[in-house]
Every structure is written in C-alpha cells, then in structure tokens.
Amino acid sequence: MNAILNKLALAALGIAVLMGSASYTAAELPKNGLNPMAGTPLAPDFSLKNLDGEVQSLSDFRGQVVIVNFWATWCPPCRAEMPSMQHAWNKIKDDGVVMLAVHVGGNEDKVWSFVGEYALDFPVLIDADSKVADAWPMEGLPTSFVVDPKGRIVYRAIGGREWDDSEILKSVYDLR
Amino acid sequence: MSKTLKLPTIRLAANISRFVTIVVAGICGLVAGSVYAQDANLEGLGVHRWNGYGLRIETAALSHDQVRGFFIGRGFDEVGVNALIDEGCMFRSAIGNDATDPDALHVTIHQDEWRLFVDGEEQKMRTRADWPPVWDRLGVDVEQRVAFKWALFPETQIFAPTDYNWGMITFGLPPGTRFDLELVWHEREIKRTKRFQGMECAKQ
Numbered sequence: 558m559n560a561i562l563n564k565l566a567l568a569a570l571g572i573a574v575l576m577g578s579a580s581y582t583a584a585e586l587p588k589n590g591l592n593p594m595a596g597t598p599l600a601p602d603f604s605l606k607n608l609d610g611e612v613q614s615l616s617d618f619r620g621q622v623v624i625v626n627f628w629a630t631w632c633p634p635c636r637a638e639m640p641s642m643q644h645a646w647n648k649i650k651d652d653g654v655v656m657l658a659v660h661v662g663g664n665e666d667k668v669w670s671f672v673g674e675y676a677l678d679f680p681v682l683i684d685a686d687s688k689v690a691d692a693w694p695m696e697g698l699p700t701s702f703v704v705d706p707k708g709r710i711v712y713r714a715i716g717g718r719e720w721d722d723s724e725i726l727k728s729v730y731d732l733r
Numbered sequence: 734m735s736k737t738l739k740l741p742t743i744r745l746a747a748n749i750s751r752f753v754t755i756v757v758a759g760i761c762g763l764v765a766g767s768v769y770a771q772d773a774n775l776e777g778l779g780v781h782r783w784n785g786y787g788l789r790i791e792t793a794a795l796s797h798d799q800v801r802g803f804f805i806g807r808g809f810d811e812v813g814v815n816a817l818i819d820e821g822c823m824f825r826s827a828i829g830n831d832a833t834d835p836d837a838l839h840v841t842i843h844q845d846e847w848r849l850f851v852d853g854e855e856q857k858m859r860t861r862a863d864w865p866p867v868w869d870r871l872g873v874d875v876e877q878r879v880a881f882k883w884a885l886f887p888e889t890q891i892f893a894p895t896d897y898n899w900g901m902i903t904f905g906l907p908p909g910t911r912f913d914l915e916l917v918w919h920e921r922e923i924k925r926t927k928r929f930q931g932m933e934c935a936k937q
Contacts, residue, residue, distance in 0.1 A: 685876070
C-alpha cells in the first residue's frame with residue numbers, strides 16, 4: 558500500500574514540477590495560432606499501434622484532412638488541450654476530418670488511464686521509441702500538425718491550443 | 734481684440750504641444766520600462782521572468798525532490814536521478830513568442846548562444862545533445878532516454894506567434910551554484926539579449 562501511495566505521490570509531484578509555471582496556463586491556451594508550415598512538406602508516413610493493438614498508418618487517411626498531435630501524459634500543456642481536442646473531435650469526426658494523437662514514449666498503462674480519465678475517444682497511437690516524433694519537424698511537446706488531403710503538412714502549432722475554437726476549425730475545414 | 738484672442742490661442746497650442754510631448758515621452762518610457770522590467774524578487778530560487786521583444790520566458794530552479802519525483806515517475810533509477818541532481822542544475826521553463834498577431838515576427842532561440850557566468854567566468858551550459866554520453870555511461874534504457882529528451886527544452890526552437898513550449902533546462906552546474914544567465918534570442922535577424930542575475934541551482 559505504501560509503495561502505491563509513494564508512486565502516486567511521485568506521479569503527482571512529477572506533474573506538479575512542470576505545472577509550477579504560472580505563465581501559459583490552460584486558461585491561456587491560444588484560440589488561434591495554426592501557423593502556416595513553410596514549404597508545406599510531405600508528412601512523413603508512419604504505422605503505429607493504437608491502444609487496441611491495431612496498426613494505423615497516416616497514409617490510410619490520404620484524401621482526408623488529418624490533425625496529428627504529438628503528446629505525452631506527463632506534459633502539462635498536452636493535458637490542458639485534451640478536453641478541447643475531444644470537443645473538436647465530436648464536431649469533426651463526421652465531417653471527413655481525422656484526428657490522430659501520437660503518444661511519444663511507451664507506458665501504455667498510463668496512457669490507458671489518461672484516456673479513461675479524460676474520456677477521449679479519438680485514436681491514440683503509441684510511438685514508444687520516439688522514432689516517428691524524431692522524423693517529424695518538431696522539437697517539443699505538444700506539437701500538432703494539420704495534413705491536407707494530398708498528404709502535405711499545411712499548418713503547425715507548437716504548444717497547446719483550444720482545438721474547438723471556431724477559427725481553428727475553420728482553418729481545418731477550409732482544407733477539405 | 735484679435736491680438737488678445739491670438740495670444741491665449743498660441744499659449745493653448747503650446748501647452749497642448751508640451752502636453753502631447755510629455756505624454757508621448759511618458760508612454761515611450763513606460764513601454765521601455767515594461768520591456769526591461771523584471772520581478773523584484775529574482776534572487777536565488779525565485780521565478781525569473783522576461784517578456785519583451787517577442788520573447789516570453791519564465792524559469793525557476795527545480796528542487797532535488799522535484800527532479801527525483803519527475804524522473805522516477807518516468808522510470809529512471811537512483812543512479813540516473815542522482816546524475817541529474819549532481820550534474821544537471823535543472824530548471825523548469827516555459828518559453829514562447831509573446832505575439833498573437835499572425836503577422837508578427839518569429840522568434841528563434843539557440844541554447845548554444847546562451848552564456849553562463851559563475852563568479853564572472855563564462856561556462857558552457859549543458860543541452861539535450863550533451864546528455865546521451867552520460868546515459869551511455871550509466872546504461873540508461875531507451876524508454877528513459879525518450880522521456881528525458883522530450884522533457885528537456887530543445888536546443889533550437891523557432892516560435893511563430895502564439896507558439897510556446899514547456900520543458901526543463903539543464904545548466905550543468907553543481908548544486909547550490911550561483912550564476913548569471915545571458916539569454917539570447919532572435920527576432921527575425923535582430924539579435925536580442927537579456928541577463929538574469931543571481932540565479933541559483935537548488936541546494937537540496
């Protein structure tokens with residue numbers, strides 16, 4: 558029991574370490590800020606397992622707009638933007654827009670718990686060894702990309718966003 | 734009659750002009766002041782903040798318990814955690830572009846350009862790229878390396894308006910070391926600097 562409590566305390570402390578920053582709180586998540594991606598490069602394809610163990614590839618969704626979000630359970634701005642991602646997913650999933658949340662790092666148990674706690678039902682993929690994240694034009698978490706139907710990266714957002722904001726969704730819809 | 738009317742008119746115009754000059758100068762002073770302002774309580778382990786010339790940064794030292802808690806939670810063992818505590822001088826940080834106008838300038842940081850001064854002597858800071866040899870020496874597994882890499886602030890980052898990152902910074906100094914940090918960033922081609930004085934690595 559003590560061991561479990563110690564683990565919980567350590568986990569809470571771990572998150573608190575990064576949450577300690579007063580700036581850039583969840584309340585401040587930018588409502589705009591899908592920044593154009595210079596050169597609109599072709600998105601590197603990937604094949605990763607989802608939480609059910611099924612392999613999904615980015616190229617499976619060619620012809621659709623895809624939001625690719627790189628995140629981790631321990632990353633505060635990643636956690637902060639998840640509710641808005643779920644709200645956005647509720648709006649876009651029947652409109653030909655795909656959302657893929659790529660968890661960088663292993664530990665599927667923690668990802669499972671997180672997905673349950675936040676009641677997320679968009680696809681979550683596991684990039685255990687970070688090889689996919691390393692291949693994309695990104696340096697930190699969270700970073701999100703919007704890929705157009707031709708497979709090109711059109712927008713990038715470094716840091717969390719309010720994904721259900723109408724301005725962001727309009728930018729996404731305009732790519733269809 | 735016209736002379737008596739003109740004189741106050743001229744005085745009024747002069748006063749308005751002087752008022753406008755003072756207001757404009759005051760506003761300029763306030764703007765400059767806000768650009769260079771920083772918290773009064775910046776000594777030691779306090780939070781160091783800066784907001785100006787496109788850059789927004791907030792950083793503070795992590796205690797040894799905070800480092801231990803975070804990295805044991807990521808699967809590190811005591812040996813790896815102790816290396817971070819003894820050699821890391823870890824700070825948490827949030828850094829980004831403070832502009833929301835989509836047409837504002839991009840901001841670029843290269844941590845290689847940042848300069849540390851300990852007792853006036855310049856020292857190189859330790860970045861993401863400096864840690865893999867340490868993990869090789871200590872036999873740290875891939876999963877922990879992945880967690881560490883993404884927890885650390887990247888060496889180079891370009892922030893478009895509204896972009897920001899959270900992450901840890903390692904200065905590579907022993908616990909309790911006091912130092913000054915000269916931040917360097919670029920607003921497009923313009924190089925900017927700002928010195929945080931009296932920073933301190935956690936003693937415990």
